Amino acid sequence: MTDSANEGELFAPVGKQRLFESVLDQLEQLIYDGKLQAGDRLPSERALSESLQVSRPSLREALRVLDALDIITVRTGIGASGGTRISDHLGPTISRLMRLYMALGHFDLEDVLHTRHLLEEEAARVAATERTDEQLARLEALLDQMDAAVSDSDTYLALDGKFHVAVALASGNPLLAHLMGSMRDAVTEHLVKRELAPATWPKLASSAQKSHRALVKALRDRDADAAAEQVRRHTAFYDEAAS
Amino acid sequence: MTDSANEGELFAPVGKQRLFESVLDQLEQLIYDGKLQAGDRLPSERALSESLQVSRPSLREALRVLDALDIITVRTGIGASGGTRISDHLGPTISRLMRLYMALGHFDLEDVLHTRHLLEEEAARVAATERTDEQLARLEALLDQMDAAVSDSDTYLALDGKFHVAVALASGNPLLAHLMGSMRDAVTEHLVKRELAPATWPKLASSAQKSHRALVKALRDRDADAAAEQVRRHTAFYDEAAS
Structure with missing residues (x-):
């Protein structure tokens, strides 16, 4: 500073x-x-x-x-x-800027993770009450696809990104989803893809799937506290895996 | 959507x-x-x-x-x-994009306020434990300047912006501060300056000063829950004034 x-x-x-x-x-x-x-x-x-x-x-x-x-x-x-x-749609500019600012050291990885997790937890909390049945069905379908892709880290990570963005969009606040997605991009590109060892991947992914299922259950039950708690656990787990 | x-x-x-x-x-x-x-x-x-x-x-x-x-x-x-x-410093581009995206209807005012308040509450919570004595002294000095400017809404709003950004920077997470500041800009430019009636201004400002003082007290006491609670009250109050 x-x-x-x-x-x-x-x-x-x-x-x-x-x-x-x-x-x-x-x-x-x-x-x-x-x-x-x-x-x-x-x-x-x-x-x-x-x-x-x-x-x-x-x-x-x-x-x-x-x-x-x-x-x-x-x-x-x-x-x-x-x-x-x-333009009548959002572009990827904010996401791109986040990545660049992180690369230039304007923001630390730790700061990006902190902020991303804050947004992600809030999005899940709000999604628990705001989600539609269609959004829930979409999340369940994504979970099944991810189960089938656990051994293929590229496919899995792409689906994982869609899953987390779909949770955030279910909050009904696209700004929350946009910022959270931008920070995920910044982190995924330059941390997860580089740092996660292939050997530990399948174990990590199947463990992640358990917490994804628990999160979707909380959204199904419209239980905001449980949804936020699942995101907290899930992100703490990723932080540890990435550190 | x-x-x-x-x-x-x-x-x-x-x-x-x-x-x-x-x-x-x-x-x-x-x-x-x-x-x-x-x-x-x-x-x-x-x-x-x-x-x-x-x-x-x-x-x-x-x-x-x-x-x-x-x-x-x-x-x-x-x-x-x-x-x-x-570039070795952050520019105002994200802030400008937020304003434009809001103007284009990509983000609702409600979404911007929701996200800003989330960031602001977290920043205050973290600042309670992370703030330095210099940062606290700076906040106290700003409060005194704001007391002197209560009747002059332009000067007061400028100092108010500095105050809230200074709280966010005291969290030690400049990304949190940057995003929060960008959303404040988007809202201040196009909502507060237009919608707040001059007649109600002095009452509003002196009321805001009370909650600013309570927030600084919480930061002085290193009481994270109290700091978050003060931000919640303060922003709820502004939401009402702006609605």
Whole structure:
């Protein structure tokens, strides 16, 4: 922690506003004013550069950044399907940033695990009361698929990721699910896949399956405390396996 | 929630990888391999375009996106101070993305508040045991400044933001503080500043000061449960004021 962080300043100061930031601010204002919304097609480049008062090369540069941030979606082609639109879905940008920030040492592994487990426990707690029958059935189907994949760590880990995200989405709070998923990605890519020894894998996976089943039972019973407790046990177990 | 989200897929599928993503992946790998780290100056554009096997215009485009994502810092000037470096500090990108995603309706206000309060409560709980004497003194100094600013809502809100971030940083987990701060920003910009009626402001602020003092007392006493409880009360109070 640097001195400035201790001073309660979360972000380092930036210099003068960069061009894409100015365009972003203006677009944000248009969205808040209800003049643009998710899924809307953007005006033509000419109209846009006039109304935002930036040159067309500058506008193109800014749009490229917005594309990178998943704020707009650029589709090639003309007619109804083509063009540049305000994105109507979440992209993987936050997940990617988390991974990069972790790689750069801005966040420790321990901090990521701590935060991820907090989000995961809360998501399970809320999912216990909010989950639908369809979501429960989906979780049960995933468990069966995971049972069949215990000996194949790549397949198992992919299903495991889907399982935990499905639990989080069953909370009905997609932000919780998105952040939790981003932190899982950051950890899985660079910790689990590297550190978990193949020899201990089958034992680990079948042990994990037991706690997954106990978690799904708690969700079936709509028992929030039991669901949170199962996540606590499960993550403590993974922490130990990874340390 | 769309069908695909219910299927446990957190992100919408993307088409072929975009150029900046490929450059980003390669840089990420270099960072993980220990060949590049935070603060390092990047090789020359020529060397970089050769080693990453992209054209120089393509490289420049990718670097502009990395700059927008706060992964690199570009300083004009030559010599030791100039050039392009791997960023050694956190930027405001996640905060900006949160605001935009909220504006686009990807996240509801309710979801943002729920998640923020979860992070804030945990941060206070951990801060109760982890805070240093300097951090406590800083919080007490901020409280005094806030007392003096109760009648000036802009100054008060700025200090209030610093106070809550300082509590979160005292947890020793900067990721928790960063996410919590990002969500505060998203909510403050578009809810508190718009919705809180000026007439009710002084009463609200002096009431908030009481719970801030109670929180700092809990941190002074190193009482984690009391700290968490104070945050719960404080945020419930704000939720009501904002609803």
